[in-house]
Amino acid sequence: MTEAQPILSISNLQTRFATRYGLVTAVDGVSLDVMPGECVGVVGESGSGKSVTFASVMGLIKPPGWIDGGSIKFEGQELVGMSERSYRSLRGKYIAMTMQDALTALNPALTVGFQIMEVLLAHDSQISGSARNRIREARARVIEMMMLVRIPSPETRLNDYPHQFSGGMRQRMMIAIALACRPKLLIADEPTTALDVTIQAQVLELITDIRQTLGMSVILITHDLGVVAEYCDRVAVMYAGQVIESGPTKSVIGQPSHPYTQGLLRSIPNLANLDKRIRPIEGQVPELIDLTPGCRFIGRCDVREVACTQRVEMRNIGQGRTVRCIQPKGNVQ
Amino acid sequence: MNFGKLIERLAQLIPVLLGVMVIVFFMMALTPGDPVDIMIGEQPISAEQEANLRHDMGLDLPPVERFIKFLGNAVTGNFGLSFFHRRPVIDVIAERLPATIELSLVSIILAILTSIPLGVLAAVKKNTIFDRVSTVGSLFGVSLPGFWFGILLLMLFAVHLRILPVSGRIGYAYEVDAVTHLLLIDSLIAGRLDTFANALSHLFLPALTLGLPMAAILMRVTRTSMLEVMSQDYIIFAEAKGISRTRILIRHALKNALIPTVTVAALETGSLLGGNMIVETVFGWPGLGRLVVESIFVHNYPLVQAAVLFYAVTYVFLNFFADILYTVLNPRVKL
Numbered sequence: 001m002t003e004a005q006p007i008l009s010i011s012n013l014q015t016r017f018a019t020r021y022g023l024v025t026a027v028d029g030v031s032l033d034v035m036p037g038e039c040v041g042v043v044g045e046s047g048s049g050k051s052v053t054f055a056s057v058m059g060l061i062k063p064p065g066w067i068d069g070g071s072i073k074f075e076g077q078e079l080v081g082m083s084e085r086s087y088r089s090l091r092g093k094y095i096a097m098t099m100q101d102a103l104t105a106l107n108p109a110l111t112v113g114f115q116i117m118e119v120l121l122a123h124d125s126q127i128s129g130s131a132r133n134r135i136r137e138a139r140a141r142v143i144e145m146m147m148l149v150r151i152p153s154p155e156t157r158l159n160d161y162p163h164q165f166s167g168g169m170r171q172r173m174m175i176a177i178a179l180a181c182r183p184k185l186l187i188a189d190e191p192t193t194a195l196d197v198t199i200q201a202q203v204l205e206l207i208t209d210i211r212q213t214l215g216m217s218v219i220l221i222t223h224d225l226g227v228v229a230e231y232c233d234r235v236a237v238m239y240a241g242q243v244i245e246s247g248p249t250k251s252v253i254g255q256p257s258h259p260y261t262q263g264l265l266r267s268i269p270n271l272a273n274l275d276k277r278i279r280p281i282e283g284q285v286p287e288l289i290d291l292t293p294g295c296r297f298i299g300r301c302d303v304r305e306v307a308c309t310q311r312v313e314m315r316n317i318g319q320g321r322t323v324r325c326i327q328p329k330g331n332v333q
Numbered sequence: 334m335n336f337g338k339l340i341e342r343l344a345q346l347i348p349v350l351l352g353v354m355v356i357v358f359f360m361m362a363l364t365p366g367d368p369v370d371i372m373i374g375e376q377p378i379s380a381e382q383e384a385n386l387r388h389d390m391g392l393d394l395p396p397v398e399r400f401i402k403f404l405g406n407a408v409t410g411n412f413g414l415s416f417f418h419r420r421p422v423i424d425v426i427a428e429r430l431p432a433t434i435e436l437s438l439v440s441i442i443l444a445i446l447t448s449i450p451l452g453v454l455a456a457v458k459k460n461t462i463f464d465r466v467s468t469v470g471s472l473f474g475v476s477l478p479g480f481w482f483g484i485l486l487l488m489l490f491a492v493h494l495r496i497l498p499v500s501g502r503i504g505y506a507y508e509v510d511a512v513t514h515l516l517l518i519d520s521l522i523a524g525r526l527d528t529f530a531n532a533l534s535h536l537f538l539p540a541l542t543l544g545l546p547m548a549a550i551l552m553r554v555t556r557t558s559m560l561e562v563m564s565q566d567y568i569i570f571a572e573a574k575g576i577s578r579t580r581i582l583i584r585h586a587l588k589n590a591l592i593p594t595v596t597v598a599a600l601e602t603g604s605l606l607g608g609n610m611i612v613e614t615v616f617g618w619p620g621l622g623r624l625v626v627e628s629i630f631v632h633n634y635p636l637v638q639a640a641v642l643f644y645a646v647t648y649v650f651l652n653f654f655a656d657i658l659y660t661v662l663n664p665r666v667k668l
């Protein structure tokens with residue numbers, strides 16, 4: 001059996017922004033592989049660089065930001081430095097994205113039907129013929145997509161504007177747009193953060209269903225380790241612009257090896273164990289400006305050593321797990 | 334949009350218009366100077382004759398009574414006789430109106446057609462030479478006084494270069510049958526391209542002078558709102574969909590960016606109506622604006638009242654129209 005090739009392979013990605021306070025290194029040496037059909041969770045607190053990492057993958061980093069190094073390969077094809085034209089034929093068709101906030105990501109002045117139809121008309125070569133024919137065919141597909149994401153009475157609702165939908169419906173409309181061309185990879189940036197718990201579960205189940213029927217890969221960006229535990233095959237934990245730990249979800253959550261991951265797991269309430277106190281991680285995320293070369297977590301770490309002030313590389317610790325810590329086993333509690 | 338709401342909005346305009354009438358009437362009645370005196374001038378005239386004249390012109394009644402009479406007549410479209418023309422005010426205005434409408438329409442269309450593309454371009458090419466030059470240009474456009482800029486243009490094109498006429502609306506040899514009373518259209522109906530060209534050459538400088546401030550402001554507004562819109566999430570999301578840049582600009586950005594532009598365009602059309610008076614005077618344009626200026630000097634009350642009322646009504650309806658357009662562009666707003 002030959003080993004499967006990753007559909008997406010990010011290695012040593014650097015993305016920076018020039019701001020008036022200085023150079024912000026929002027993504028600093030991120031590496032991540034995604035296999036076909038796999039669901040990878042990306043967790044990390046606010047500002048850790050999750051969105052910027054995947055905006056880089058989508059080729060959406062604009063001045064004052066730029067990709068300063070590294071490589072992003074999609075099905076073996078290098079994306080960094082690719083022409084805007086080639087990128088455009090990739091986006092929406094092979095790699096699709098949903099954004100954090102559906103309310104601001106959907107255009108308020110255009111009907112949702114139009115916004116789905118547009119992707120189809122831009123990419124789907126099966127929709128062909130006269131302009132009239134194309135529209136009719138695309139419209140049928142729009143209704144199909146809206147049914148797929150369970151919007152009731154799609155025939156009439158496709159003429160509505162985003163503000164006429166509920167938050168959960170808007171999120172699902174955005175998923176419908178992303179999935180319209182049956183992409184091979186879906187990047188879902190916090191698809192559920194703005195939703196209440198029951199709707200959250202609906203949306204995630206929906207993504208899982210579609211992933212299985214279409215056989216696509218999913219990158220699920222989230223704050224919520226519970227979501228990761230339930231839906232993701234593998235997980236990457238980000239901290240201050242770096243991936244600090246990654247591996248199979250069960251193994252990482254069951255036996256976290258980076259002190260930050262351990263802290264993260266301790267800081268979420270556990271329904272099975274309510275009398276145990278949650279312990280938030282002390283301290284603050286460092287500013288991403290003028291960073292020192294050493295471990296990013298050093299200021300908040302209980303087990304730091306002098307060697308932690310040197311650059312810490314990502315290390316392989318077996319079972320498909322990697323960690324960015326010099327003594328990962330020594331502190332498992 | 335529903336029809337009942339539309340009627341309701343229209344009904345709300347009535348008190349506004351009533352207020353306008355009060356202001357118009359008393360503004361004229363309270364300005365110093367007596368039209369009868371001006372009319373008589375140096376002519377020897379008996380006191381009795383003078384009293385008759387005053388009575389004819391309806392000026393012997395107390396102001397409040399005159400106002401009620403004015404109101405009653407105005408509702409039926411009767412604004413009395415123009416003191417000096419001795420003809421119904423309505424007829425005099427109707428005669429002059431087409432020239433003003435033609436000039437204003439051409440100015441507005443010119444302003445809109447140039448400012449919106451330029452504003453979009455300035456936003457897209459933000460901080461380039463083009464953006465900077467157009468910023469300075471629009472600053473000039475807003476701040477140059479119309480009478481000064483108009484005279485400058487006249488001196489250059491009509492006096493020095495002699496390539497455009499100095500004043501008027503059309504040359505004598507170019508008359509055509511009046512159908513719409515708009516010369517550009519009538520000449521095309523008559524198939525007279527020479528007339529069309531002549532009318533255009535007369536129209537060009539006044540339209541430029543009149544439209545420039547509006548174009549300058551609309552360009553700035555379009556640029557600003559375009560920049561604001563281009564940084565929105567929905568533009569990034571549209572890019573993530575793999576849609577072409579032009580399509581994003583036109584379908585996604587412009588429709589949102591035009592919302593403020595439309596409002597400002599309606600307001601600016603109002604100031605353009607005012608600008609008409611100056612521009613028509615400078616370029617000897619035989620329109621309503623110049624007629625009003627002349628009438629003010631000779632205290633021709635009925636005509637000024639009717640004209641100002643006409644301007645006010647136009648202005649009010651422009652705003653009404655802008656509101657409707659606003660709801661079309663912005664589905665979140667209900668009438």
Ligand SMILES: Nc1ncnc2c1ncn2[C@@H]1O[C@H](COP(=O)(O)OP(=O)(O)OP(=O)(O)O)[C@@H](O)[C@H]1O
Pocket residue numbers: 017018019024026044045046047048049050051052053065100288
């Ligand atoms: N356009 C920009 N200009 C300057 N800095 C930026 C820009 N976009 C992002 N950043 C910086 O990059 C860092 C990472 O931001 P990012 O949006 O990726 O965080 P995130 O992990 O997605 O957080 P959240 O969970 O809040 O969405 C932040 O510190 C942010 O300040």
Ligand SMILES: [Mg+2]
Pocket residue numbers: 050051052100189
């Ligand atoms: Mg984010």
